[in-house]
Amino acid sequence: MDRANVNARRQAQSLENLRVENHALRTQLDDILELAHRNQSILARHQSFELKIIGASHFKELISYIFSELANTSDLDIVTLALVDPRQDLQQMLNDLRIDLQEFPGLLFVRHEHELQTKALLSYKPLLGKYQSHLYGNLYRSCAKKPASVAVIPLVRQNRLIGYLNLGSFCAERFLTTMATDFIERLGSIIAICLENVLNNERLVYIGLTDPLTNVSNRRYVEQRTLEEIARARRQSYGIACMYLDIDFFKKINDEHGHQGGDDVLCEVAKRIKAELRLSDTLGRFGGEEFVVLLINANLQDAMLVAERIRRSIAGKPFTLSDKGHCSTTISIGLTTVSEKHNLGEATAVAREMISRADRALYDAKRSGRNQVRCE
Template identity: 65%
Template sequence: MREQLEELLNQAHRNQRIMLRHQTFDLQLIGASSFRELIENIFSTLAKTSDLDIVTLTLIDPKSNLRRILLDLNIDLTEFPHLLFVQTEFELGQLRQHLKRPVLGRYEDDLHGRMFAECRTKPSSVAVVPLIRQNKLIGCLNLGSYHINRFAPSMATDFIEHMASIIAICLENVINNERLTYIGLTDPLTGVSNRRHVEQRKLEEIGRARRQQYGIVAMYLDIDFFKQINDKHGHQGGDDVLRDVANRIKAELRLSDTLGRFGGEEFVVFLINTNQQHAVQVAERIRASIANKPFLLSMGGFCKCTISIGIATLPAVKNVGDIEGVAREMVARADAALYEAKTNGRNQVRCAG
C-alpha cells in the first residue's frame, strides 16, 4: 500500500511538472510579439515541452500574401524549413476532409507526406491538429514521434486541441501585427514597398548578397509619357495605370525579389541571386506585359502605355567596400541606363556599362 501511495504521489509530482512546463509554454506563445518569435517558440520549445521528435507547421496562404509580407519584412523563410505553406485547403490532400478535429495515427506517406516533406527521417506516429479561427481553417500543427504508439486514434485530444487553439489565436495576432508594420512600409496607391522601405531593403539585400556570395541586379523603371496619360485621362486614370503597372511588374518577379515605388511614375526592382542575362529576360517580360496590353480605366475606356527600364548588375566579386556607397553607385548606374533607354526612343531595356 505504501509503495502504491508513493507511486501515486510521484506521478502527481510528474504531472504537476508537466503542467507547469505547458503553462510556461502557453505564456511564451502569448507573449510573442513577432512572427519570428512565435515560430521559434513553436519549433523549439514545443518539441522539448511535449517530448516530440518532429514539429512542423502548415499555413494556408492564399495568393502568397503572407509570404510576401514576411519577406518584405526581412524574415528569411529558409531559416524555418519546417514552416510550410499551401494556397488552398485542397493542397492538404485527403486530410482536409478530416480536419474538423485532430487526426491521430500511424504515419502514412500518402496521407501525411506533405506535412513532413522536409524531414529526412519520417515519424512513426503523428497528430495533425487543425488551427481554426472564426470557423475558418488557417493551417495545421503537425506533431510527429518515432514511437509507433505515441499517437493512437483512440487517444483523448483535449490537451492538443487546447494547445492548437492558443497557437491559432497567437498566429492571428502576430500576423495582424506584421501586416500593420507592413502597411507602414507600403505605398498606399500601388500596394508595393514605399521608397523608405526600398532604401532599407537595398542595404539589407546587398549585405546578404555579400555574405552569401551571389550577384544582385537593380532595375530602374519609368513609365513613358506619364504626364500625357494624366492630361488625357485625369489623375484617376493615372492612378489606375500606376496600380496596374505595379501589378504587372510584380507578376514577373519572384517572392524573394524587391519591388518599390520610388516616387511619381518611377519604380525600382532588386533581383536577388541573379545575373545580367536573367535580369534582361525579366525586364523584357515586364516591358512586353505593359506594352502589349492596354490598361482598363475605372472611369471607362482603355489607355495604352509603355515603360523604359535601366539595369545595373552587382556581381559578387565587385560587392566590396562601404555598403551604402555600393548601393548608391548601383542605383545610379541603373538610373543612367534608364536615361539611355529614354533618349534612344523609350519602351526598351538598357544595361549599364
C-alpha cells in the same frame, strides 16, 4: 495443541497477507505520487511554453518557440506547421520583412486547404492516429523520416482556418484515435491566437514600409533593403542588379483617363512587374510613375532577361480601367549591376552609385525612343 498451531499459522498467514497487501498499496501510492510529480512537471513545462508564445511579439520568435520548445516540452519527434496562404501575400510580406523562411524547414505554406488532399482534414477537428502518407504526406513532406503516429490540429480563428499544427512521434502508440483531444485542442487555440497576434503586428510594420496605392514596397523600404542586400552580397560573394523603371507618357494617361485611370495603370504595372520576380527580389515604387527593382544574386545576363520579360508584359496587353475603358502603355527600363568584385567601400556610397547608374540608363532608354531596356 494442534488447534493452537493452526490458529498461529492462520494469524501468521493473515499478517503476511496484510504485509503483501500493504506493500502493494504502498507501491501503488508511490506510482501515483510519481505520476502526479511527472504530470506536475509536464504541466509546469507546458505553462512555461504557453507563457513564452503568448509573450512573443514577432513571427520569427513565435515560430522558433513552436519548433524547438514545443518538441522538448511535449517530448515530440516531429513538429511542422502549415499556414494557409491563398495569394502568397503572407510569404511575400514575411520575405519583405527580411524573415528568412528557409531557417524553418518545418514551416509549410499551402494555397488552399484542399491541397492537403484529404476531406478528413476539413472537419476542423484534431485528427489522431497512425501516419498514412495519402492522408498526411503533404503536412510532413519536409521530414526525412516519417512519423509512426500523428496529431493534426487545425488552427482556427473566427471560423476561419489559418493553418495546421502537426505533431509526430516515432512511437506508433503515442497518438491513438481513442485518445481525448481536449488538451491538444486547447494547445491549438492558444497557438492560433498567438499566430494571429504576431501576424497582425508584422502587418502593422509592413504597412509602414508599403506604398498604399500599388501595395508594393515604398521608397524608404527599398533604400533600407538595398543597404542590407549590398552587405549580404559581400558576405556571400554574389552580384546584385538594379532596375529603374518609368511608365512611358504617363501624363497622357492621366489627361485622357483621369487620375483614377492613372491609378489603375500604376496598380496593374506593379502587378505585372511583380509577377516576373522571385520572392527574394524587391520591388518598390519610388514615386509618381517610377519603380525600382533589386535582383538578388543576379548577373547582367540574368537581369536583362528579367527586364525584357517585364517590358514585354507591359507592352503586350492593354490595361483594363475602372470605368470599363482600356488603354495601352509601355515602360522604359534602366539597368545596372554590382558584381562581387566591385562591391567595395561604404555601402551607402555603393547603393547611391548603383541607383544613379540605373537612373542614367533609364534616361538613355527614354532618349532613345522609350519601350526598351538600356544598361550602364
